[in-house]
Amino acid sequence: MARWQPGTRERLQSVSLHLFAEQGFERTTVAEIAAAAEVTERTFFRHFDDKREVLFAGQEDFVAMFLDPIVAAPDSTPTLELVSRALEGTAALFTDERRAWSRMRQPIIEAEPSLRERELGKLATLTVRIGEALQERGIGEPGATLAAEMTVTVFHLSFQQWIAPGEDRSLQALTRERLDALTALVAPSPNGRTGRS
């Protein structure tokens, strides 16, 4: 077999996910994954440090997807608009083609406490990084952390809905809906009272 092929990484990911789903994450070995993908274990380890990395690869891209629009926005951009731009960035990664992968990945994560903890840690790190990026723009506390929490909450709830059975709206549309609901909740309504969503 070839030592390096285009698409090997993607095949390893796909094969891993199917094995994890069928027989559980813990019970699946790298040897099995490599065999099913028709590569050597060495090839597997050229792409991933361990089988867990198959599920969590691309963490930096994930974080950058939120941070890049915050860093790139003009100086005067209001905080809520920064949140909105950060959330819009997610549409680039979580495309409709990716939805099947995300749908299959979720129950694997939820079935295994150590993976659940890693997933929560991923979101916690994201929150910290967004908070730092907002502070670097001169946004004070507690506003920066609240805005970061809000961003990740809206993302997380939108993502959960995006992978719900039967859901076919885009992540962008679901995110927009949730951000609008949040705004409606907090913003004073035209008659001057706080709005009821």
Added chain:
Amino acid sequence: MARWQPGTRERLQSVSLHLFAEQGFERTTVAEIAAAAEVTERTFFRHFDDKREVLFAGQEDFVAMFLDPIVAAPDSTPTLELVSRALEGTAALFTDERRAWSRMRQPIIEAEPSLRERELGKLATLTVRIGEALQERGIGEPGATLAAEMTVTVFHLSFQQWIAPGEDRSLQALTRERLDALTALVAPSPNGRTGRS
């Protein structure tokens, strides 16, 4: 020794917390706690199911503290006002007298993954219960869940600050500050643009 004394429960909690802090949660046995509190193990188990319960007793009171004001509010109460009332309810439980206990409890929770998971589960349950209470008032989705997430986020961030070293403001004051920051973040400013916090 007496089989039942007023203050036994509180003494068991205080003794447990000190032992957990000194020698770690896992390494502390119920026998040690009982001995240090000068009661029998049977007395311990009359108050708590296990040593973990010492740290998590009162979960229902904790949830009720948020839910009662939501249930009691008049029909026309706007969602943000419900969130605000739910948060104000926390001041009754987390008084200044309780701050030392909360400060001592936190590093014990953080040092032990199973306690951390239980603590996160507690907040997740709280979020679900608040979301349900809001839905029962006729608030639709995704607004109800977002408002619930917002409530728990504001509580959690305020609580973290409340137990920070040197902090002496009340939980109520810290909660109000964070809720105001969130409102400022989302609400349009007077000139019609979204506000920068």
